[in-house]
Amino acid sequence: xxxxxxxxxxxxxxxxxTSPYTHQAAAMAAxxxxxxxxxxxxxxxxxxxxxxxLNLRPMxxxxxxxxxxxxxxxxxxxxxxxAAQKHILHVQLNRPEKRNAMNKAFWRxxxxxxxxxxxxxxxxxxxxxxxxxxxxxGIDLADxxxxxxxxxxxxxxxxxxxxxxxxxxxxxxxxxxxxxPKPVIAAIHGGCIGGGVDLITACDIRYGTRxxxxxxxxxxxxxxxxxxxxxRLPKVIGNQSLVNELAYTARKMMADEALESGLVSRLFxxxxxxxxxxxxxxAEISSKSPVAVQGxxxxxxxxxxxxxxxxxxxMKSWNMSMLQTKDIMKSVQAAIEKKDLKTVTFxxx
Numbered sequence: 001x002x003x004x005x006x007x008x009x010x011x012x013x014x015x016x017x018t019s020p021y022t023h024q025a026a027a028m029a030a031x032x033x034x035x036x037x038x039x040x041x042x043x044x045x046x047x048x049x050x051x052x053x054l055n056l057r058p059m060x061x062x063x064x065x066x067x068x069x070x071x072x073x074x075x076x077x078x079x080x081x082x083a084a085q086k087h088i089l090h091v092q093l094n095r096p097e098k099r100n101a102m103n104k105a106f107w108r109x110x111x112x113x114x115x116x117x118x119x120x121x122x123x124x125x126x127x128x129x130x131x132x133x134x135x136x137x138g139i140d141l142a143d144x145x146x147x148x149x150x151x152x153x154x155x156x157x158x159x160x161x162x163x164x165x166x167x168x169x170x171x172x173x174x175x176x177x178x179x180x181p182k183p184v185i186a187a188i189h190g191g192c193i194g195g196g197v198d199l200i201t202a203c204d205i206r207y208g209t210r211x212x213x214x215x216x217x218x219x220x221x222x223x224x225x226x227x228x229x230x231x232r233l234p235k236v237i238g239n240q241s242l243v244n245e246l247a248y249t250a251r252k253m254m255a256d257e258a259l260e261s262g263l264v265s266r267l268f269x270x271x272x273x274x275x276x277x278x279x280x281x282x283a284e285i286s287s288k289s290p291v292a293v294q295g296x297x298x299x300x301x302x303x304x305x306x307x308x309x310x311x312x313x314x315m316k317s318w319n320m321s322m323l324q325t326k327d328i329m330k331s332v333q334a335a336i337e338k339k340d341l342k343t344v345t346f347x348x349x
Contacts, residue, residue: 078106079113080131084279087124087286089117096132101140102195104147107173114176121348124286124293126180127278128203129187129271138194138217167226174228177202178301181294183285187278188212188264189271198225200263201232204297205281208264209274214253216246235304237261287342289327290349295319 071089074081084090091113093100117123130136147166151159177184177199186203188196194217200206216233218225225247234243242261246253258264268274285293299318303311327346334344 073116074113076105076109076113078103078109081113084127085283085286087122088279088282089120089123089126090279091117091126091128093128093130093136096130098140099134099137099191100130100132101137101143103140103143106140107170110173111169111176114180117182118176118180120182123182124290124349125282126182126184127187127275127282128177128184128199129275129278130189134190135188135192135212136194136196136199137191138196141221171227174198174202181297183282183293183297185278185282187271187274188214189274191215193217194225195227197233198228201236202228206264207266207268207274207278207281208255208258209268209271210255212255212258212264212267214246214258214263215250217250219248220250233263237263287340287344289325289331289346291322291325291327291346292331294349295322 069082071081071083074089076094078093078095080092080094082090082092093102093106095101095103095106117126151162153159153162183205184203185205185207186200187207188200189209189212191213192200193215197214197216200214216225216229218229224230230243230247233246234240237243239261245251253261253263255264255267259267266277268277295318299311299315302314306314330344330346331341333339334341
């Protein structure tokens with residue numbers, strides 16, 4: 001059939017108007033005209049925006065998170081929790097005016113926060129960072145002094161039981177991160193001092209900035225670290241001699257040494273690029289089957305604390321039920337069809 005005469009799309013009658021081909025051509029021409037009008041309108045709006053001095057670049061993950069709202073059910077004094085992206089929560093230590101020092105509210109709220117996250121079927125990964133100029137300066141001695149130095153008794157046995165209960169609660173503040181089945185990524189900038197090291201060693205993955213440093217500070221205030229560092233740090237970096245040096249002297253471990261020792265897996269020039277990378281990693285993790293990811297975390301932690309034989313037996317018991325998930329078929333089908341897992345919908349867990 002010859003090409004249609006463009007006059008056929010005018011107001012005058014034409015024999016071609018009666019053919020199916022002409023109807024299709026007319027529809028295409030109308031769609032093209034509408035698209036061109038939309039394009040002209042979009043160009044005018046973009047030009048107007050540019051003339052107003054607006055930044056039209058896509059927002060980074062960091063900027064998006066800064067603009068996001070508080071996650072439902074997460075209202076705290078010492079923390080800010082936002083839904084950074086789909087399936088991802090961002091937990092910020094949020095006392096920047098106090099260098100994110102860990103006060104009484106923090107030790108209590110971390111437990112509440114991560115217990116909620118553990119039960120949140122929509123959350124698949126967590127990024128934890130510090131607001132302001134540094135990750136954390138550690139324990140807030142001024143706020144915590146009454147708990148630590150003024151026990152409600154003068155009897156040695158009763159004071160001991162009181163401190164035993166207190167330390168147990170404080171240990172749970174960071175153990176709750178490890179118990180949470182969702183992978184937790186620590187994004188550390190500036191100082192990570194004292195309790196900050198306890199916190200990040202309970203996380204699954206650690207990123208840092210070039211200006212970050214780490215300090216097991218407890219011996220400088222007359223006590224042995226008692227909420228996780230001495231137990232987890234040796235297993236994180238696998239160098240007992242280095243752990244002993246850091247714990248006995250309270251010296252600073254700078255960013256390059258932290259990367260070399262394995263305390264952090266990547267370093268970034270600044271906080272923004274680090275958070276962008278952390279959210280990108282969290283998005284990649286959250287695109288996988290939550291049955292597979294959470295089962296992997298649970299078994300990695302179990303294997304860390306048990307023999308190979310015990311861990312293999314635990315793995316058998318775990319997978320005898322988890323291998324029955326529909327997520328395996330969905331993942332395999334995506335691989336066969338060469339689809340990105342981000343396009344696969346996995347049920348909430």
